[in-house]
Amino acid sequence: QVQLVESGGGLVQAGGSLRLSCAVSGRTFDPYPMGWFRQAPGSEEREFVAAISSRGEKTSYSDSVKGRFSISRDNAKSTLYLQMNSLKPEDTAVYYCAARHTAPRYSGTYYQYYEYNSWGQGTQVTVSS
Numbered sequence: 001q002v003q004l005v006e007s008g009g010g011l012v013q014a015g016g017s018l019r020l021s022c023a024v025s026g027r028t029f030d031p032y033p034m035g036w037f038r039q040a041p042g043s044e045e046r047e048f049v050a051a052i053s054s055r056g057e058k059t060s061y062s063d064s065v066k067g068r069f070s071i072s073r074d075n076a077k078s079t080l081y082l083q084m085n086s087l088k089p090e091d092t093a094v095y096y097c098a099a100r101h102t103a104p105r106y107s108g109t110y111y112q113y114y115e116y117n118s119w120g121q122g123t124q125v126t127v128s129s
Contacts, residue, residue, distance in 0.1 A: 002026040002101045002118040009095060009123030016087050016127070022080040022097030022120055030104030031055055031075045036082045037113055038093035039122075046096065050082060051109035060109040065091075087127045094122040 008020040020036070035051035050071035051060045059071050070083040080097055098116035100106070110116060 002099050004097050004099060004118055004120035006095065006097050006120045006123040009125045011126045011128065012087055014087060014089055014127055014129050017083070017085045018087065018125060020082040020084065020095055020097075020123060020125075022082075024078040024080065024099065026101075031073075032102075032104045033100045033106050033108065033110055034073065034080050035098050035100075035110060035116060036071060036080075036095060037098060038091075038095045038125075040090075040093040043093075046113045047093075048111050048113070049095070051111060052080070053107050053109055054103075054105050055107070057107055058109055060111065084125070087125075089127045089129045092125060092127050094124050096120055096122045 003025045005023045031054040036049040037046045038049050039046050048062050052071045056073050068086045072081045097120045099118040100116050
């Protein structure tokens with residue numbers, strides 16, 4: 001079993017920055033693909049934000065965050081990161097980290113929420129205008 005705990009969310013003004021972290025515990029012997037998703041207020045959809053392969057050799061981003069957000073990981077620390085710059089009010093959402101722990105050492109990325117089998121509890125990001 002894999003446990004994911006996000007941190008780093010908060011309230012920030014438009015144009016500001018935040019760095020989210022996701023601490024991984026449990027099955028950490030083999031790294032596996034991970035990603036960030038978000039769910040905006042009033043939305044039932046969990047939107048793809050970014051993804052990273054098992055060893056960080058590949059990253060993918062949604063068009064809405066490309067050029068502003070950066071996903072990275074430190075496997076030695078079992079931690080996933082999301083650096084968010086130039087934040088906009090429309091980035092306001094609960095941000096979730098996710099893991100596909102059944103695909104260890106996979107060199108690709110996953111985009112769909114149903115491709116992930118472990119989720120954190122989420123961290124709130126609020127961007128004021």
